[in-house]
Amino acid sequence: MSFKVINEEFDCKNCGTHNGKLPGSCRNHCTKCLFSLHVDESSPGDRLSPCHGPMTPESVYQDGKKGWMISHKCSKCKKIMVNKAAPDDNFDEIIRLSSETNPPKILN
Ligand SMILES: [Zn+2]
Numbered sequence: 001m002s003f004k005v006i007n008e009e010f011d012c013k014n015c016g017t018h019n020g021k022l023p024g025s026c027r028n029h030c031t032k033c034l035f036s037l038h039v040d041e042s043s044p045g046d047r048l049s050p051c052h053g054p055m056t057p058e059s060v061y062q063d064g065k066k067g068w069m070i071s072h073k074c075s076k077c078k079k080i081m082v083n084k085a086a087p088d089d090n091f092d093e094i095i096r097l098s099s100e101t102n103p104p105k106i107l108n
């Protein structure tokens with residue numbers, strides 16, 4: 001399987017932040033609010049989806065090999081896509097999402 005990586009800059013549809021190119025990877029979500037756009041159909045960077053709906057960051061988790069992964073859900077068609085977090089993503093937002101999805105268990 002092969003797909004071409006499209007590395008392009010964009011202005012976030014959610015918060016208006018300008019996101020520059022990410023060297024060596026393909027940026028597909030906003031570094032500040034982590035919102036994405038539903039442009040990929042099956043693999044990151046394929047740009048085959050006709051949907052173009054806004055994708056909300058739903059949850060995050062840590063992958064042993066890839067690091068932080070962000071799960072996005074399209075607010076238009078409800079499709080879920082998982083994307084690797086970029087090194088310059090807003091880490092506070094990632095932490096906030098991780099504590100929302102995995103509330104710390106209180107042992108007593
Ligand atoms: Zn944004």
Ligand SMILES: [Zn+2]
Pocket residue numbers: 038051052053074075076077078079
């Ligand atoms: Zn969609």
